[in-house]
Each structure stands twice: as structure tokens, then as C-alpha cells.
Amino acid sequence: MSALVVSDVSRNFGGVQALSNVSMTAEPGERHLIIGPNGAGKTTLFNVLTGTFAASGGSVLLFGRDITQLPPYERARLGLARTFQITNLFPRLTVLENVLLALQAADTSAFSLYRRLRANVPVFRRAKALLDDWDLAAIAEKTAKEISYGEKRQVDLILAIAARPKVLLLDEPIAGLSAAEVVRVVGMIRRLPREITILMIEHDMDVAFELADRITVLHQGRLIADGDVAAIRNDPQVAEIYLGAD
Ligand SMILES: Nc1ncnc2c1ncn2[C@@H]1O[C@H](COP(=O)(O)OP(=O)(O)OP(=O)(O)O)[C@@H](O)[C@H]1O
Numbered sequence: 001m002s003a004l005v006v007s008d009v010s011r012n013f014g015g016v017q018a019l020s021n022v023s024m025t026a027e028p029g030e031r032h033l034i035i036g037p038n039g040a041g042k043t044t045l046f047n048v049l050t051g052t053f054a055a056s057g058g059s060v061l062l063f064g065r066d067i068t069q070l071p072p073y074e075r076a077r078l079g080l081a082r083t084f085q086i087t088n089l090f091p092r093l094t095v096l097e098n099v100l101l102a103l104q105a106a107d108t109s110a111f112s113l114y115r116r117l118r119a120n121v122p123v124f125r126r127a128k129a130l131l132d133d134w135d136l137a138a139i140a141e142k143t144a145k146e147i148s149y150g151e152k153r154q155v156d157l158i159l160a161i162a163a164r165p166k167v168l169l170l171d172e173p174i175a176g177l178s179a180a181e182v183v184r185v186v187g188m189i190r191r192l193p194r195e196i197t198i199l200m201i202e203h204d205m206d207v208a209f210e211l212a213d214r215i216t217v218l219h220q221g222r223l224i225a226d227g228d229v230a231a232i233r234n235d236p237q238v239a240e241i242y243l244g245a246d
Pocket residue numbers: 013016017018036037038039040041042043044045085
């Protein structure tokens with residue numbers, strides 16, 4: 001069964017057709033890259049998948065279940081997680097506290113809501129372990145506003161995987177990073193377990209080609225190409241859009 005089946009999804013904003021009849025499929029474990037010029041509809045596709053915006057038409061199946069009408073928190077509960085194009089941390093909380101909050105939000109036991117953040121021992125241990133595993137223990141007690149932008153993007157990724165999602169949507173996770181930070185964050189993405197299906201929006205073609213099992217190309221709200229790296233590299237329409245865009 002496919003992880004995600006998007007059928008004929010459309011979304012307009014007033015007169016702007018941000019997505020027009022887009023259909024695509026992501027298989028379990030796939031690294032599926034979404035590329036396309038600015039304004040192509042990439043983030044809108046993510047917003048429709050997560051339920052942030054309702055689709056104007058079409059349907060979305062998550063592991064065979066129709067989630068098109070579900071609110072965002074229900075979709076999250078079914079295993080859909082995302083990171084945003086802009087970092088989303090609580091600036092005055094420490095990195096550890098940000099991770100604790102994400103874990104707490106994913107914790108289904110009702111009592112956890114009433115406990116103080118650091119008093120929930122299993123959650124506290126898991127937060128520490130996550131930061132250790134991903135080599136971020138050194139910044140655990142710094143506030144989110146004190147850490148570098150590259151570190152913020154790494155913590156964003158930790159928050160998104162904290163709930164052990166089945167499908168993870170990454171919206172330009174390396175945009176604005178230095179070369180060294182790109183290496184680090186791409187390394188983290190490569191290390192994510194294959195139990196997680198990943199859809200990732202990326203502008204850098206080299207990074208997209210490096211990570212992708214499959215690539216979907218959007219342009220002006222329409223899907224113009226979909227295939228493996230070789231197919232997309234050799235697609236004349238894709239080349240034309242990228243040459244035309246500069
Ligand atoms: N909330 C909104 N209200 C109105 N128009 C929107 C909204 N979100 C997106 N749009 C419009 O929909 C189109 C697609 O935008 P979207 O953000 O999905 O593009 P994108 O491919 O993610 O671009 P970028 O590479 O710049 O992030 C654009 O014309 C944009 O202005």
C-alpha cells in the first residue's frame with residue numbers, strides 16, 4: 001500500500017490557482033523530492049496534505065485512509081508530520097524544553113498534560129536521548145533564540161521526528177544554511193530511518209538529485225514531470241523551466 005496517494009488535488013486563493021489537479025504517489029520509505037520555481041505551489045501542496053488549507057478539489061490517502069476532510073491534528077495523530085519553511089521554535093524556551101514540548105504533545109496519555117515538563121521522567125529521558133543521538137546535547141540548555149540558524153534547523157528536524165511520524169514533510173530544510181551546515185543537515189536527513197517516508201521541497205538541484213528516489217516537478221500549480229532522478233535530469237520541459245527561470 002502506498003504511503004500517500006494524492007489524486008487530482010486543486011487549491012485556489014481567490015483568483016490564483018495555486019494547485020491544479022495535481023496527482024502523485026509516495027511509496028513507503030521513499031525519499032520523494034518536490035521541486036519547482038518560486039510560486040509553483042510546493043508549500044501549498046504541503047499545506048493541503050497537512051490540512052492547514054482545505055483542498056478545493058481532489059483527495060489525499062494516507063496509507064489507504066482518506067484524510068481529505070480531517071483536521072490537521074487528526075492527520076498528525078495518524079502519523080503525518082512536517083517542518084516549516086520558516087523555523088518554528090519557542091524562542092525563550094531551551095532546546096531541551098522545545099523537544100520536551102514536542103514529545104509531550106505527541107504523548108497520548110491524558111495525565112501527561114497536567115505534569116510539569118521536566119517532571120515527566122520517561123519523556124525527559126527520551127528528549128535527552130534524542131538530543132544525544134543527534135549530537136545536539138551541547139546546546140540542550142541554550143534558549144532557541146541563542147543558537148545559530150543552522151542549529152535551529154537541526155532542532156526543527158528533531159521536533160518533527162519526535163512523534164515518530166510515518167510520513168514527514170520537509171519544506172526547504174537547508175535553505176539559508178552555510179555549506180558546512182548543509183552537509184550536517186543533509187547528513188541528518190540521510191540518517192532518518194526508512195520507516196519514515198519523506199517528502200521534501202528543495203531548491204538546490206544537486207541536493208535534490210542526491211537525496212531523491214523520486215522527484216515531482218511543479219510549475220504554476222501544475223505537475224509537469226514525475227519520475228526518478230535520471231528521468232527528471234533528462235526531461236526537456238524541466239530544463240526549460242529552470243533555464244527560463246534565471
Ligand atoms: N495563504 C495564501 N493566500 C493567498 N495566496 C497564496 C497563499 N499561499 C500561497 N498563495 C499563492 O499560491 C501560489 C503558490 O504559492 P506557494 O507558497 O505554494 O509556492 P512555492 O512553490 O512554495 O514557492 P516558494 O519556492 O517561493 O516557497 C503563489 O502564487 C502564492 O502567492
